[in-house]
Amino acid sequence: MENHRPDGLDFDIIRQLREDGRRPAKTIALALGITEATVTARINALSEASVMRVMAQRNVAHLRTRLFCFIRVWIRDRAAQAVANDIAAFAGAGSVMLMMGSPEIHVTALVEDNDGLLALLQDHIAQVKGVARLDASVTLKAYKYRYDVVSLSPALSLGEPQGDPLDDAIIHQLQLDGRISNREIGRVLDVSASTIRERVNRMLASKQIHIGAVCDYRRIGFEVAAVAYLQVDPRLIKQALVHLMAHKEIGQVSAISGAANLYVIFAARSLEHLFDIVRLKLETVPGVIETSVSLVTQTVKHRADLISLVETPG
Structure with missing residues (x-):
C-alpha cells in the first residue's frame, strides 16, 4: 500500500470526490460504470496509502x-531543523518548510491583523535561538489557490477552534474523516443526526467549509515542490497573473507586498521538469524583472485545513 500509485480509475474517483467529498459510493459507481464495492475498495486503498484524504x-x-x-x-x-520545529510550535505559523539553500526556512503565517503579525515576528519567531534574519511579505490578494493538492505528511496540522463550539466539533470530525456519516458524528458528539445535517449543509452553503479529496503531491506524480518570488513590472501585473494562472503545475498565485510583488508555489515531476517550469513559465512572465526560486526539502508543519476559495480545483 505504501508505494501505491493511482491509476486512471483512481483519478476518476478522486475527481468525483474533489467535487463532493461526501458523495455516496453508489453515486460514484453509477457515474463511472463500476461497482459500489470497487469504489469503496479504491477509496480505502488510496486513503491507507496516504495518496488521498477526504477532509x-x-x-x-x-x-x-x-x-x-x-x-x-x-x-x-543552529540546525535549521531545530529552528523550524520551534517555529512550528507557534499557532500563527500555518506551514513551516525547510528549504534548499538560503533562506533556510519558509513560513506561511495566518494572523488576525498587523498587530498579530508584528507580535509573531518580533515576540515569537525573532526570539527563537538561531534565527538571524527575517523577511515578511503580506498577501494582498490570492488569485489562485489549489487546495486539493498538499503535503499529506505526519506534519499535517488541523488547527485550532475558531467559533461556535458545535460547529468546531463537527468540523473537527470532518477533518479526521470527511466521509463520516451525520449519524456517526451525532453519536460521537451526542447530538441528533438531523442537527448535524443542518449544520453541515449550512456551512457548505455559506462556503465556510469545503469537503473534498485532498491529494499528496508526491503520491500523484510530483516529486518536487518549490516557491518563487517574482518581481514584475507593476504595469504588467494583470498580464503576468493571466500567464501564471494558466499553468496547472502552479498551485498558488498571490499578489504580495514588497519588492517581489508576486508569490508562486508549484510542483514538478522531476528536477528537469522544474527547470522547464522556471525557464518556460516563470522567466517568461510578462514584465518579469527578477525571479527567486527555492526548493522545499521537508515540510515540518502544514495547515491543510485552511484554504482560500478563489478557484475550483481542476
Whole structure:
C-alpha cells in the first residue's frame, strides 16, 4: 500500500470526490460504470496509502485570523531543523518548510491583523535561538489557490477552534474523516443526526467549509515542490497573473507586498521538469524583472485545513 500509485480509475474517483467529498459510493459507481464495492475498495486503498484524504477545510474568509503572510527565515549557528520545529510550535505559523539553500526556512503565517503579525515576528519567531534574519511579505490578494493538492505528511496540522463550539466539533470530525456519516458524528458528539445535517449543509452553503479529496503531491506524480518570488513590472501585473494562472503545475498565485510583488508555489515531476517550469513559465512572465526560486526539502508543519476559495480545483 505504501508505494501505491493511482491509476486512471483512481483519478476518476478522486475527481468525483474533489467535487463532493461526501458523495455516496453508489453515486460514484453509477457515474463511472463500476461497482459500489470497487469504489469503496479504491477509496480505502488510496486513503491507507496516504495518496488521498477526504477532509473538511475551512475558508479563511470566515475566520478571525485571515491575514496571510509569507516569512523567509535565515539561520545562524543552529540546525535549521531545530529552528523550524520551534517555529512550528507557534499557532500563527500555518506551514513551516525547510528549504534548499538560503533562506533556510519558509513560513506561511495566518494572523488576525498587523498587530498579530508584528507580535509573531518580533515576540515569537525573532526570539527563537538561531534565527538571524527575517523577511515578511503580506498577501494582498490570492488569485489562485489549489487546495486539493498538499503535503499529506505526519506534519499535517488541523488547527485550532475558531467559533461556535458545535460547529468546531463537527468540523473537527470532518477533518479526521470527511466521509463520516451525520449519524456517526451525532453519536460521537451526542447530538441528533438531523442537527448535524443542518449544520453541515449550512456551512457548505455559506462556503465556510469545503469537503473534498485532498491529494499528496508526491503520491500523484510530483516529486518536487518549490516557491518563487517574482518581481514584475507593476504595469504588467494583470498580464503576468493571466500567464501564471494558466499553468496547472502552479498551485498558488498571490499578489504580495514588497519588492517581489508576486508569490508562486508549484510542483514538478522531476528536477528537469522544474527547470522547464522556471525557464518556460516563470522567466517568461510578462514584465518579469527578477525571479527567486527555492526548493522545499521537508515540510515540518502544514495547515491543510485552511484554504482560500478563489478557484475550483481542476
